[in-house]
Amino acid sequence: DPQPTRIAAASDLRFVMDEILENFASDHPEHPIEMLYGSSGRFRSQIEHGAPFDLFFSADIAYPRALEQAGHAAGEVIPYAEGRIVIWSDGLDASELTLSDLADERFRRIAIANPRHAPYGDRAREALRASGLWETLERRLVFGENIAHTLQLVQSGAAEVGIIALSLVRHPSILDQGGYHLIDDALHAPLTQGFIITRRAADNPTARLFADYMGAAETRSIMRAYGFQLPDE
Amino acid sequence: MTWLGIGEADWIALQLTFRLALISTALLLVLCLPLAWWLAHTQRRIKVVIEALVALPLVLPPTVIGFYLLILLGPRGAVGGTLERLGANHLAFTFTGLVIGSMIYSLPFVVQPLQNAFQAMGRRPLEVAATLRAGPWDRLVSVVLPLSRQGLLTAAVLSFAHTLGEFGVLLMIGGGIPGQTQVASIAIYSHVEGMDYASAHHLSLLLIVTAFVMLVCIYALNKRFKIVGVAP
Amino acid sequence: MTWLGIGEADWIALQLTFRLALISTALLLVLCLPLAWWLAHTQRRIKVVIEALVALPLVLPPTVIGFYLLILLGPRGAVGGTLERLGANHLAFTFTGLVIGSMIYSLPFVVQPLQNAFQAMGRRPLEVAATLRAGPWDRLVSVVLPLSRQGLLTAAVLSFAHTLGEFGVLLMIGGGIPGQTQVASIAIYSHVEGMDYASAHHLSLLLIVTAFVMLVCIYALNKRFKIVGVAP
Amino acid sequence: MSLACEFRLARGDFALDARMTLPERGVTALFGRSGSGKTTLLRCLAGLERAEGWLTVNGCRWQDDERFLPVHRRPLGYVFQEASLFPHLRVRDNLRYGYRRVPVARRRVDFDETVRLLGVEALLERYPQALSGGQRQRVAIARALLASPRLLLMDEPMASLDATSKAEILPYLERLHDHLEIPVVYVSHALEEVARLADHMVLLEAGRVLATGPLHELLTRSDLPLAHADNAAAVLEAQVLDYDAGRQLVTLSCGDVRLRVSREQAPSSQRLRLSIRASDVAISLSPARDSSVLNCLPVRIAEIDDDPHPGHRLVRLALGDQALLARIPREAVERLALAPGMAVHAQVRARALT
Amino acid sequence: MSLACEFRLARGDFALDARMTLPERGVTALFGRSGSGKTTLLRCLAGLERAEGWLTVNGCRWQDDERFLPVHRRPLGYVFQEASLFPHLRVRDNLRYGYRRVPVARRRVDFDETVRLLGVEALLERYPQALSGGQRQRVAIARALLASPRLLLMDEPMASLDATSKAEILPYLERLHDHLEIPVVYVSHALEEVARLADHMVLLEAGRVLATGPLHELLTRSDLPLAHADNAAAVLEAQVLDYDAGRQLVTLSCGDVRLRVSREQAPSSQRLRLSIRASDVAISLSPARDSSVLNCLPVRIAEIDDDPHPGHRLVRLALGDQALLARIPREAVERLALAPGMAVHAQVRARALT
């Protein structure tokens, strides 16, 4: 029984990758793949210390770049998407909200990912700063460890509203619960995401195959459906 | 303001951590004393169920416990919701919430050593004290606590040390608010994830050294005032 | 293959979890017996330092311990690197690595209750056994272990339950690889992150119920064969 | 009557079913074989066992179907059969444990005196682990006394004490019992200790009270096991007539007869208690004039009984309205042709007890 | 000589500094006041304390500067002064603990017989917590014996036993000591127990050996405290001449004099040991013919000493080459004008010990 090819993917890719993988598996049933989701930062340090991952899809292109420089990559860093951030709330329809509405006192707690290490959190902070809201809101912010955790803080109702990844709120179960407000991407630096094939997978045909599969039209349309902007569009 | 390679926010986190550990350990000791006593002495069948329940918080990953607690203590949960209806604030992202969370998770570390100590002590010293006019409270202070000192110490050390390092529960229900709920463990982890390894190492080292010095002092004091043993 | 609302991968994770908990608890008990015995009986100064060291693994957040362990056991670390040079594989992301990690983190839960039990027992029963021809091993089996049963039980329960729920250390040095290092706690958390709450609840519930039933059985057995107490 | 009780309690096969009434003051010896329930009965009195039944002390109801005075409210002193010192307290603090808990106004026992008389001054700063068995026992006795009890329960308090220590402590206990004027229940297997200290006696057998009454009655009753014990003895109450300080001799009257007993000081009271062991009484047909034995009393043989001692018979002698026991070799019974009703002379070595 | 040792050990203020030699078999009584170091010495013998010095048993070096035979390799039996039953084992398993660990071929004590003679058959299934104090002690004695020891150390084994239990156990111990042919070191405060069991005696005072020697010598030496004790006694070795089964009387010769002693059965050996308490000896100037006292022996007054007993003097009497003690009222010493060198008659009540 051959070892499946193992992909470590940032948690914002959780839903989209599941769909892509489903297609890949039916197209290439002889190439088994195992998907692990988590925070990009953790995967980066684990790969540095010998983690058996064949591909690494990061939420921030900086991580795979660092790995490449340290010689952990087989080949180049490939940018695959640009992420977007949205305002989302579990209790009300956030499509009605704008960034400046967050100043309203009824939002006692606003969840963002931790800007210190989570790329989505960093962009959320940029956006809040750019709209001059950071000082007002800072004391009401709570921080998720990664973007999926940030989503949970909002889902539990403990934070009335949050700034999270568009790719996550496009999940059908969330779309059912009402809308979201897309934050203008002019307010923050682009969230360019990239992946690498790790050194251990240099001779792994499945890894190559999956890397190529990311460029397939079917895949690209799924990515788009989850709100990602693709690099060359 | 950086000192010993540790930024101001981290100093605050450290301070918060020790406050949290101290408060939850103290509260736990007080609450668990009667429970452990009851467990040590009851003959009732229900005892084994309670004993098993006490250990259960350990069984789930702390992040998951934290998640369920977040729901429970948040505005829509049974506890948080009730508080909101009473005009108070819910407990998610509050220091009180952290205290509750770390208490639940450290419960077994306090109950079990105490229960063992009480069982090992037996009833004899209490009987003797009673014949010498000591009432229940008096017996607790003058006999039970000194004689179960080793168990109390273990309970306190395990609970305290464990709260210092607690991460999952605190992360979930704390929200990492600097100065309020961002404890050292979360700060260290943030540094690691953010690849600020120097800060992570410094803060880890400081936490370890402080805890180590505290523990050595406690154990040394304990040894100094130790009963020499029972034999001969 | 879904049964009780729990998928195949989760069953595997659950099995892995129990195997890990069993193995690391068993190893810890064996290793900690002599250490706890020495701590209970030595008069040397260094004792307090060792006691403090034993509690230290608790002080850092598990994820951070896991991170340091990852460095240590990985191909560039002192341990992992040495192994690689000797032609073996490093230990990061292996089941062995998980065992080492969970043992380090559970160390204090095993040492301290055992040490307390040994201290409470005193030397008298050993002296008596020695006058009745029991050699050191014989005394261990026929006197020390039965008389410190409560402490052994506490040590085993705390270590076992704690390993079931351990998340941070295991995630870091294990990487959560299905079938190899993805234990139940990581699986549950994955479900939570993936908003597959149903699976998370099912797996949590199963873990809790299994652990609860195990604990109740253990405690009931313990009660059944219990010494009735010391007083007349 | 000052202490009365009735207790029922089951422990496995063993069942305690005891009812007794003790005098207001003075020492009651609790006597019985190993396992007969002495400790259990003491524990019931102390309230350490929740027995069915009732207990009245000095007119106060301590326990009945409705009430149960908790142990720490019962003003008692308890010397446990087994080691009971607090291991975490020095001897001084063990002693002060009960002492401190009695309000100053109600303290009736002096700390320093007790410490001195029980010979534990030199041990005050030690922990119990650094004491010998006998030293521990003395500390435990002192600790119980220092709680100024109104009921003193002592479970073989002198079992592991040497004769000299006993000889030092007994007179102190005697004085203390007098001084405190409280009932004392005293378990001991040493008949001599009991004869010396006790006025009253309760005999237990398999959890039941076999007999209860004044010590001197029970000691000589041939239907009870005491008269047949190795160290069977009679206890006589006698009137002091005279004290000869030079020869340290007291002359006493006991009914019609006169008795002489050696004694260090003049008796302080008009009455003295004497213990006369069955083995200390010899019978002669004629009065022995040139013997070292002090007393040669005219007595009448009341009864000649079997004696468990090999080759002996137990002879009950009537001395006025009191009784003496004599353990006589079978050979002598034959040789002297002793028979009930005969008037003989008893050569008696008596000991003053109080 | 079979057991010889020298030990030095310090414990706080207390220092043990004991050197002694014990006979190959037979019982050595270890006597001394509370805190004199008896328990400590036993612990040194057992190897439970790492004392300086050396110990040789039956020609084997158990301990010296180089060697230290660990406790479990020393084939001994130890009855501890304090409770020592394993709380996690039933009485049966407590008893079997040492028994099982002795290879079958080396077992010299019968399980069922020991259990029966110590009266613990009914307790076998109980846990120690469900036993009374005396029951625990009996189990502990049985347990030590069942380990078929080659050296038996007993620390006040009968302290909390009633007279009847003692009377049942003592003959068994006696026989066992004979049968096992091992040295026994026996700590007891009861002189009577000691006089009955022991051949040899070691007197301890403040950690030092005050005297050591055959029991009958030490008991009557007036420079030692024993002769002045309350229950001072002499022990005589006598030759059996005749047994009168009907009267249960043994006739013995002790030097030139004849003695008669009551005894249930005919003595099994030609020698008997007699204990004669100082308080059981009366002096008369003329032989008393019509007294119930069996023996009226011609003796010579050797010495008249002070006696701690009020109003008494201690008279040492020479009986052939052996000695008797008599505790005589001062009054009688005057009245009969007793003086050293005088020939008098001793009225003696003797007890056969073996």
Ligand SMILES: Nc1ncnc2c1ncn2[C@@H]1O[C@H](COP(=O)(O)OP(=O)(O)OP(=O)(O)O)[C@@H](O)[C@H]1O
């Ligand atoms: N749990 C129990 N199960 C069965 N019997 C018990 C239990 N506890 C005590 N006993 C019995 O109760 C009886 C009374 O015990 P107690 O301690 O009162 O005796 P005691 O008269 O003090 O004896 P001793 O002189 O030996 O101290 C004993 O025969 C003992 O075996």
Ligand SMILES: Nc1ncnc2c1ncn2[C@@H]1O[C@H](COP(=O)(O)OP(=O)(O)OP(=O)(O)O)[C@@H](O)[C@H]1O
């Ligand atoms: N740690 C210690 N510090 C000081 N003195 C000690 C210590 N341990 C024991 N002792 C003393 O050693 C002496 C000998 O004790 P040991 O137990 O041998 O006496 P013992 O002769 O058995 O007395 P007992 O008849 O009372 O049992 C005692 O006086 C005791 O107080």
Ligand code: MOO
């Ligand atoms: O690396 Mo993430 O996508 O912030 O969890």
Ligand SMILES: [Mg+2]
């Ligand atoms: Mg008793």
Ligand SMILES: [Mg+2]
């Ligand atoms: Mg002793």
